[in-house]
Amino acid sequence: MPKIQQKSSIPKTKTGISGLDEICGGGFPKGRPTLICGSAGCGKTLLATQFLVKGITERNEPGVFMSFEESMDDLTQNVSSLGFDLDKLIREKKLKIDQVRVEKSEIEETGEYDLEGIFIRLNYAIDSIGAKNVVLDTIESLFSGIENTAVLRSEIHRLFQWLKKKGVTAIITGERGESSLTRQGLEEYVSDCVILLDFRVIDQIATRRLRIVKYRGSTHGTNEYPFLIDEYGISVIPITSLKLEHKSTDEILSTGLPALDNLFAKRGLFRGGSTLVTGTAGTAKTIIGGYFAQSSCRRKEPVLYFSFEESPDQLLRNLLSVNINLKPYVKSKLLTIHASRPSLQGLEMHLLLLHRLIGQHQPKTVIIDPISSLISIGSNSEVRAMLVRLMDLLKGNQINALFTSLTHQEKDEFKDATVDAVSSLADTWINMSNEDVNGLRVRNLLVYKSRGMGHFNNSCSFKITDKGISFLSANSIQPVSGS
Amino acid sequence: MAKNQRWELRLYVAGQTPKSVLALKNITRYCRENLEGKYSIEVIDLLVRPQLAEGDQIFAIPTLVRKIPEPIRKIIGDLSNEERVLVGLNIRPVSPKIKA
Numbered sequence: 001m002p003k004i005q006q007k008s009s010i011p012k013t014k015t016g017i018s019g020l021d022e023i024c025g026g027g028f029p030k031g032r033p034t035l036i037c038g039s040a041g042c043g044k045t046l047l048a049t050q051f052l053v054k055g056i057t058e059r060n061e062p063g064v065f066m067s068f069e070e071s072m073d074d075l076t077q078n079v080s081s082l083g084f085d086l087d088k089l090i091r092e093k094k095l096k097i098d099q100v101r102v103e104k105s106e107i108e109e110t111g112e113y114d115l116e117g118i119f120i121r122l123n124y125a126i127d128s129i130g131a132k133n134v135v136l137d138t139i140e141s142l143f144s145g146i147e148n149t150a151v152l153r154s155e156i157h158r159l160f161q162w163l164k165k166k167g168v169t170a171i172i173t174g175e176r177g178e179s180s181l182t183r184q185g186l187e188e189y190v191s192d193c194v195i196l197l198d199f200r201v202i203d204q205i206a207t208r209r210l211r212i213v214k215y216r217g218s219t220h221g222t223n224e225y226p227f228l229i230d231e232y233g234i235s236v237i238p239i240t241s242l243k244l245e246h247k248s249t250d251e252i253l254s255t256g257l258p259a260l261d262n263l264f265a266k267r268g269l270f271r272g273g274s275t276l277v278t279g280t281a282g283t284a285k286t287i288i289g290g291y292f293a294q295s296s297c298r299r300k301e302p303v304l305y306f307s308f309e310e311s312p313d314q315l316l317r318n319l320l321s322v323n324i325n326l327k328p329y330v331k332s333k334l335l336t337i338h339a340s341r342p343s344l345q346g347l348e349m350h351l352l353l354l355h356r357l358i359g360q361h362q363p364k365t366v367i368i369d370p371i372s373s374l375i376s377i378g379s380n381s382e383v384r385a386m387l388v389r390l391m392d393l394l395k396g397n398q399i400n401a402l403f404t405s406l407t408h409q410e411k412d413e414f415k416d417a418t419v420d421a422v423s424s425l426a427d428t429w430i431n432m433s434n435e436d437v438n439g440l441r442v443r444n445l446l447v448y449k450s451r452g453m454g455h456f457n458n459s460c461s462f463k464i465t466d467k468g469i470s471f472l473s474a475n476s477i478q479p480v481s482g483s
Numbered sequence: 484m485a486k487n488q489r490w491e492l493r494l495y496v497a498g499q500t501p502k503s504v505l506a507l508k509n510i511t512r513y514c515r516e517n518l519e520g521k522y523s524i525e526v527i528d529l530l531v532r533p534q535l536a537e538g539d540q541i542f543a544i545p546t547l548v549r550k551i552p553e554p555i556r557k558i559i560g561d562l563s564n565e566e567r568v569l570v571g572l573n574i575r576p577v578s579p580k581i582k583a
Contacts, residue, residue: 098537100540100542101540103540106554106556106557107557108556108557108558108559108567108570108571109558109560110558110559110563110564110567110568110571111502111505111506111561111563112560112561112563113502113543113559113560114544115544116497116529117495117497117529117536117542117546118542120529120536120541120544121536121541121542124533124534124536124537142542146543
């Protein structure tokens with residue numbers, strides 16, 4: 001009796017590229033060829049190499065790299081900066097690199113031939129180390145060395161069929177053509193999975209993107225996903241996690257400023273919530289951030305503070321002037337301040353850096369001061385997309401987040417793109433403002449929203465002294481009864 | 484070219500395919516006619532010795548490689564065009580008229 005076929009997706013092989021498995025629904029199709037195409041310098045070879053190397057180091061699956069362009073030395077050198085030691089893998093018989101060099105000047109063609117030589121070399125390479133994964137980079141180079149393109153086409157087609165029959169997971173790279181995905185239309189032969197890489201420069205900031213053009217027999221993300229090439233190789237950032245499945249707790253945490261806590265019905269904010277502090281220049285947003293950090297440190301919960309405008313020393317000094325002493329926490333490593341100029345890198349780079357630092361430090365609280373700085377380096381939709389990703393990351397890890405955002409004078413704060421993007425995502429929104437009253441500056445704080453709890457609805461005046469923020473009148477919302 | 488120049492040729496094949504058999508027949512004939520006593524042809528069957536394919540950068544079958552004299556030259560195909568093969572290998576044809 002035949003077994004009942006279980007409904008399942010086709011078998012997958014992990015890509016070894018962080019973030020790509022999620023988009024591919026688990027990885028590349030196992031035992032089938034995948035085509036990676038893109039223009040020159042977009043990272044095809046690197047992606048393929050990373051797949052091969054991670055396959056060896058993480059799953060102990062030997063791999064064959066058949067290069068039609070770069071020599072073994074070039075290849076080894078190019079990826080050594082990413083910490084891939086190809087020489088070692090070759091010595092351990094886990095990796096085999098075979099460069100197919102076609103020198104047109106020393107080759108004469110007469111009569112019929114086929115490309116069985118490539119099959120034999122590939123077969124030999126695969127069998128000699130028991131390879132599971134194969135990279136062909138870039139087979140289209142053969143077109144410049146071989147006159148008989150009809151033979152070449154049919155042989156490439158046969159090669160892909162052969163790879164399938166051999167049962168190896170293959171990555172084939174192809175240069176982007178003018179009207180087709182690859183110059184020689186390889187996409188017609190590889191029908192299982194096609195991934196397109198793209199490299200664009202917008203406003204002098206380079207962004208790499210990846211899109212899955214087709215993936216037969218599997219669900220996949222359809223967006224363009226930014227990806228990065230840095231010292232850790234390639235990483236892809238899925239723009240949004242598709243579901244809203246964050247866990248939420250009822251635990252209440254102090255903002256670090258008791259008078260501020262009193263403005264909320266539960267005397268504080270939910271753990272894992274995100275808070276937006278908006279205001280024009282000089283309205284004490286950073287000070288609120290300082291309280292927030294201090295409160296977390298007092299609970300012995302690590303804090304990661306991203307400062308886009310002040311250096312760590314400057315930040316500490318300035319906060320000390322309002323009696324928020326964070327220096328001991330920096331010393332005890334509870335507080336990590338990461339300061340950088342927003343324009344130093346593209347948005348994706350920032351996001352990845354945030355990801356990585358969050359991974360390294362495992363903070364319970366993250367402060368980004370100010371998030372509006374990031375808008376200077378991207379278009380509105382990009383900033384929004386990045387903030388959504390960031391929020392996802394923080395919520396997914398139950399991290400308390402506080403973002404400050406600089407708004408501009410007059411009443412256009414609701415039109416401000418950053419505020420627009422964050423305010424709908426943030427759980428709590430506090431606005432700070434300065435007002436001229438009879439030639440006197442009056443500072444005000446107003447809670448605009450707080451999801452899941454009541455809050456004080458009036459504007460509260462406060463002043464800043466060397467003891468910190470103090471409210472001018474005791475404002476408080478009635479506590480929730482029974483809580 | 485020196486008179487005592489030797490010619491070392493290698494023919495890469497993959498089994499006894501019609502193309503390979505034809506190529507061997509062709510090159511043997513060209514050599515006999517033009518390089519009498521000055522040549523050797525080594526036939527390498529890559530199905531038996533696949534490890535040799537990489538060294539001479541073989542991708543097409545059949546491939547004829549001129550190892551000596553240097554530089555290395557390669558001719559791919561069944562070698563059916565005598566003129567191209569001789570030009571490709573830089574062999575001066577012995578004219579039948581002079582021979583007679």
